[in-house]
Structure formats: structure tokens, C-alpha cells
Amino acid sequence: MLRLDPGNASLEGTRTKPLERVREKGSLSPAGVAWHLASTTMDALVYHGPGKRAWEKKPRPEIREATDAVVRITTSTICGTDLHILKGDVPSVTDGRILGHEGVGVVDDVGAAVSGVRTGDKVLISCITSCGKCDFCRKGMYSHCRGGGWILGNTIDGTQAEYVRIPHADTSLHRLPPDTDDEAMVMLSDILPTGFECGVQNGQVKPGDTVAIVGAGPIGLAALLTAQFYSPAEIVMIDLDENRLQVALSFGATKAVNSSDGKAVQKVMALTGGAGVDVAIEAVGIPATFDVCQEVLAPGGRLANVGVHGKPVELHLEKLWAHNIIVTTRLVDTVTTPMLLKLVQSGRLQPRKLVTHRFGLADSMKAYDTFGDAAKERALKVILKSA
């Protein structure tokens, strides 16, 4: 469509809809064109309660607050968390919500108070929205921002759509050079900062450490890629899926342990000469994998939990108490995104290799089927691209 009028934001923050010139079948004016108001709808992947999702028309988002931006999505992706939502595990997500919290796009419109990005800028959308001003934001704990946190595709509409409204745009978007690789960049919305902050930073990975990562899905692999910044001596990857273990070895894991026989702990202890590991990163979120982490730690070890747990785990303090063990939890803050961006731009970090499948945004339903059957489809990250 040819946009003839870029539209004006008035001082009151209201907006005049731009006129668009569109071709219309069957109702052509003598000149062959018709004048219309700009489209007020868009297509989006919508949650309709446990097990139900649809690709359907939704109102196109508009600026509501002066600090908002509206972004036209060029690249999005599906997260394991989206599958949890579809199972009904995340009650804050209600019927009618557009899913998705990861994306790269182009700024389509900004509120009057936005100064860090402009219409036409290419941007990375952080999965964590932050005001930058509240007490938690001032501590760098954006995940607990009083006006943000993880809200996209949760309590407000998300990024698996043609357009998304981003609150607190100045502090929730990252400007990207126009020539950056969208597919690599979209891995920075969530999985790379999550693997790095919750796994590697909280686990205090150091040069020479032996690190065990339980779970070789996208988040575990993101921890694997970013743990290597610190030159650990060994990285032992643990998973049930042989394909994912092979991927992990190609991404820099030094050892792979298939846990499908239930003997992961014995195997890790054997690999470390009975010593155990310095860091155990839990990247699954179930009691069995948390238990593996507790049992393979050497004295002085750090257990960094990354997984999203829906059930209680048993903390074996009766064994851990005298072993100087640190157990950490964290919701990603995305405070390291600017640093990770530099490493991707320099080529030092190559997250594009996490991408296994690509779909058009309009094929999101099919993309969910593929991602939902990840083992059979050998899927890691599934890219959704706008036409």
C-alpha cells in the first residue's frame, strides 16, 4: 500500500489516521483507485484459553501513553514460555491476548515523550519492559519494574502480530543499525540475556570451572554460548535428546550426557573423577532436573536456576548445608542486552545458529505445531518473518 500522508500527532497526543490509496477489486473508481482510511486491523496470533490459539484479525495498536511506541514487526519467534501459556500454566494470560515477547521491527509511531527512537528506526524489542525510573529499575532489576517487567504477550498484547505497542519505549527498545541480521538479533529479546544473566552470571562461571548445564533447549544452549565468555575448562551438557546433545557439542560443550537412562548424576560424577561440578545450571524447570543439579555440585558449587518451575522442588539442605553451596534464582532483567548486542555485532557471539526453522508470520499456526513437537521436528528457535 502507498502511504500518502505520514500522519500528524497533535499536541494532545491524539492522532489523525493517514489516508491510504488502495486498489480494490470489484469497486474501482473510474481512475482505478479508491481512497480509504488506513487499515485499522492487523493479523495476530491470539490465545483463547488452554489449548486454543488462532491467527485472526485484531485492532491495530495505537499510542496510548506519551511514552509508548508502536513497532511494525519484521521478525518474531516462539518461546517455550508461549507453550507453557498454551497449556494454561500462566494464569495472568487471559482469553484474547496476542502472544509473543520477542521481536525485531521498525518503529511505526512514537508518543510525544519518546526521545530515544524515531519512526523508521530498526529496533530490538526486549522481553522485559522497563520504565527506567522506579525503585526496582534504579537497582537494575527491570524484571520487577513497577510499570513493566514481563508484560508483553502476558498482561498486554505481544509481538506475534503485524504491530505491537511497546510501553516505556525509550528504555524497552534497543536501536539497531539498519543492516543488522534480524534472525541473530531476535535471539537477544529473551533467550541470550536469560541464559547469560540467570545461568552464567548468577552461576558465577569462572576461568577453569567445570560447568554442567541441564537442558539443551534454546535457553540451555544460550547459557552454553555465553558461558564460554569466561573460559570454563569443561562444559557438560545434559539432556534426554541425542540430537540436542550433538548440537550442544557443535556449540562448544566439551562433554554430553544423555540422561534418558536416569543415570545423569553417576555419569557426571564419573566424568569429573568423583569431584562434581563448580556450576550447575538448571534450564528445564522440573523437579527431576533440579535434583540432578543439587547432586552433581562440588563443595563451593553454585546452582543457578533458570527453568520456570510450576511445581515445588525438594531442597536437600540436609546434604547441602555443609558444602558452601549457593542456590540462585532470577527472572531475566535484560540489563546485559547492550553488551550482548556488541558481541553479536562483532561476530564474537553467533546466536543465528539457534535458528532451525523459518515461517512467514501468517503461518504462525504451523510454526507453533512445529515448535510444539520440537524433538520430532528437531526444532530449536522457530523464526516468524513478516512478508
Ligand code: ZN
Ligand atoms: Zn521467552
Ligand code: ZN
Ligand atoms: Zn521501572
